[in-house]
Amino acid sequence: MKFKKILGRYIIRYFIAFLIIYISNILITNVAQNNIRNYILEKIRAENQEGLGAIENMVSKMELIDSMLLLDPEFSSLIFKKQLERSDVLNLAALNQKDKDIKNLVDFIPFFFSISKNNEMFVSTDQCSMNFDWYYPRMLYAEKSGTDLSNSVLFKEYLFKQYTNGNFYIELDKISFVINNKNKVIEHPVLYLENSNLMRGLHIYLTCFVIDPNDIVESIISKDLNATEFLTLINKNSNEPLLSYGNTPENILSDTTPTPWNQSYNGTYIVRNESNEYILISGLSASYVEKQMQQVHFILNIYLIGGILLVLFLSFILGFKNYKNIENVMMVLPSADLFKLKKERNEFQYVRQNIEYLKQKDCDNLIKINELITRNKGILLEHFLLNGVSSPTELQRFAHNFGREPEFFCVAIVRIEEIGEQISDLAILSLLEMFENEYNNTYFHTHSGISDELFLIELAANDVPNVESVKKFFQDAIDELIDQYDLVLHVAISSIGTNLKNINQCYEQARQIVELQNLDENVSRVVSYSIESNASYQNPVNIEFINRFYNLLKTGQLQELYVMLSKIANFYHRWPYQYELQKEQVYFSLKNIFYSTWLQIDEQHIESPFFKQIFYKDISCDDLIEQFKKECKELTEFLNKKRKSKNIELKEKIIEYINCNYNDYNLSAYSASKDMGITEKYLYTFLKEQTGITFAAYLMDVRLEHAKYLLRTTNYNNAQIAELTGFGSENTMYRNFKRYIGMTPKKYKETFE
Known part of the structure; x- marks a missing residue:
């Protein structure tokens, strides 16, 4: 094996690892691009939704204007008359002035007018007339393909017919009207017809609002007009288009299923918005979206190019660094010679071979060290048992050597009568094996004197009430050892200790007991110190607790009840042996409180399973407290429901009283x-x-x-x-x-x- 091969192998490993991460990042960048594109489209959708809200607000204002006109006495009197009189001129003039005032308050309607089915009344934001037949088509004129609107009679009949049929929006080809002494023409306007609900279905007048579609389009489409290729606004009630901008494809209009904005049609993103009254379909130019993405593409390209350079750089740097580390390790190992290095397949086999050699060499030393540590722990434990732990330094030393400071413990002394050194050792080994199986790592052991074995046994919270479990273990162990080795053992067990400062007192209790057993040398026995002589039993469920708990139950204060029950649990978690002595008393005290409370508010509940169940002596503290917490929750929920029911009854009683008197x-x-x-x-x-x-x-x-x-x-x-x-x-x-x-x-x- 050559060092250059090791360097090349490390560089290749890191390159492959970083390349996988780099490819994953490419996928993430694609997701990021899609998210940014979706954000742009969602922004356009939000602008369109805002435009729809402006349209609905405009319609609400037009309905409000019509209601204001109808509540006007002059307007109400004119629309019901069959024939207008000369005296009505003043009323028309007053209405015309009010329309002008209303027009000055709003800026979304260029022109609106009111006509009556009963007479020739005409009132607008600019003029008024008692002879609508003369006024139309001289001052007001409308055109619609396929419909004859050449005179006032046909125009009025068309408007009232459309409104009666439920068509409140009418699209015209053109409308011309006089405003501010000038003739104004609007191409493809929309007429919104309104008749107030106060008329109870009497279609005797109409207020017609002229809407310029260009104003609506400008309020809906994106501020960048080049972004929107087409737009169509559809009335939900009639399912008819109200206005259009651009050329909306027919298949999109006929499709009633909502189209997600992230789908495109011939290079155009389809955006669909809906409100209570309208459907808005618009097409967003794909080129506009991609223009917004130019900077994002630039940043991502820089990221990708920089990423591949970073992969190469990191692969070389980290590969070389790890190569130097493994080289330094191999060179300092005991058998690191180049000839042996070349024979190994890779550097890891070489390092493993040397580590196994070191482990084998140090095995004897480790055994000696462990024996020394065990002996020192035994000496230290014997010192603590004889003298106690009296200073913070000794407490720290105990925790350092034995790993922890037991919260509950007892001391046991096992004395074996001399029948031979070899048999005694075998018996002690058997006893320690039994201890390991029963208590695992929750005991400490040392030899003392000629034939005494000292045990410091850590007790779990459930075993704390007394040492009966420890006593039973020793009794079973003695029976087995006597049958196996035919010897005599004296076992003494102290009371339960809760503070290491008093550990010597526990040892003294066990020592006195084992000395008394020596008076009868030929009888094996296990004797424990009585805990009742040292225990203090203070019951937390006293009269004060019962009174406060009862008052909280009656008022349904659930959190305060939980706090009181948690305090009981915490008390018995710290003093679990007292829980074993007092749990039956606590159970029936709390159960009687609940019984008294339910008896006052709902007698039927005392027949529930909670009050029929019996007390189980092996119930744990947590289970007992949880059982009463559930009952607290059920009682407080019942009280809250009862209060709510009383409120409903009182409300109905008050309303009935008012309706009767x-x-x-x-x-x-x-x-x-x-x-x-x-x-x-x-x-x-x-x-x-x-x-x-x-x-x-x-x-x-x-x-x-x-x-x-x-x-x-x-x-x-x-x-x-x-x-x-x-x-x-x-x-x-x-x-x-x-x-x-x-x-x-x-x-x-x-x-x-």
Whole structure:
């Protein structure tokens, strides 16, 4: 093997790796180009959508203008007359001035006019006339291919017929009109016909708005006019095109399925926008999109060229760097001679051979080091057991040597009666093997004195309540060792320790027990220290806890309940042996609290499975707490649902009360709240929150609706209706009717006669 071959191999490896990454980046750049192109198209779509919104806003304003005209008394009186009189000239002039004022407030309509089906009235933003037959076609004229619009009668018949058939948008070939003493001609205009909903379907007049299609096109298409090749606006209701720009292909217009903007048609991107009333189809020039992408293409080309140069550069630099590293390693290995290097197939086999040699050479040293560490740990453990851990330095040394500081532990002493050194060693080895299988790495062991084996056993949280599990393990182990080796063993187990500073006290407890066992040398036994003599049992579920928990349950404060239950769990996680002693008491204390609470709010719930289940003695602390958390959630959800149901009932009760007593002139929020047994302030706040309006406003709406109904369906005079609807007097009803309805009761009644 030559070093040049190693260098070439490293360069090739890095080149292949970087080339794969480079190819992946090429794919990413293609995705980036598509995303940028999609962004440009999406921007055009957003501009078109904004234009559609402007059109709908324009239509809303035209409807508002028509409603304003209809509410005008002069306009209403003129459209219903069969024959105009000379005295109506002033009304026409006033209407003409109002149209001019309205025209000055808006800038989207060049011209609009109103005509009546009953007479020859004509009012526009520039002129008015009592003789529309003379005015058309001298001052106003329209043309449409295939339709005769040569005189006023035909023109009016055509407009009213189109509106009756539901065609509110009419496309004409041309319209000419006089505005500001000048004749203006608009090619291919759109007439928008409006008749207010207040007429209840009576088509006796029309307000016609002349719309220049060029203005609409400019408000929709992109600011760069060269970007849009064609555009068509379609009315959804009639499915007829309202205006067109350019030549829109027929197959695109006939296709009703939405076309994604990322599809192209003959080099043109199709953009389709929809609103509640309109469909907009436009074609975006592909050359315009690619022009926007020129800078992106330039940057990506620079990136690709720079990328391939970077691949070559990094391949050489990193390959050479790794070659130097492996060369330095091979040259310092114990058997690194060139003759042997040439015989190896690659550098890794050579390095592996030398590493195996070093491992074999150091094996004996590692065994000796491990034996020394084990012996030192035994000496240190014996020191701690005899003297305790009294300083922070000793705590750090314990954690450093034994890996951790046990939270719960006990000390055990095993004393074997002398029956031969070899048998004793075999018995200890068997015992240690049993320990390894049972406790794995959760114990520490050392030899002390002549025949004592000391064990520091780390206990898990579930084993903490007592040392019965440890005692059972030793009893089983002694039985097996006695059968196998026929010897006598004395085992002493201390109480549970929770602080390494008191580890010597645990050792002293075990030592005293094993000394007492020596009085009966021929009997093997296992004896443990009683934990009850040192344990402190403080139950966290006391009277104060029960009272607070009960109050939180009644008020449905779920998060506070969770906090209290979590505190119990944390307490017993720290003192798990106390949990074993107190868990039954805690379980029934909490269960009784829930029973009392459910008994007050829903007696049927006490028959639920929660109250019928029995207490399991092996239930863990986490399972017990989780069980009560679920019950807390169920109870609070029930309380919240009950409160919401009461709110709905109160709202219906208030509305029913108003509908039954609206005809009482003295009805007020005070009297209603008194009759319903709630405060006036609460009634006001609750009704405003539920309906969005005050009590007085809601009462006024009810009275006005009943007054309108009586005006439409009966011949009662205003005084009688005012008495029946709770207004009290005719003047009060007149004033409120005029204020909220916008007209007098008399005019309102006349519209339905």
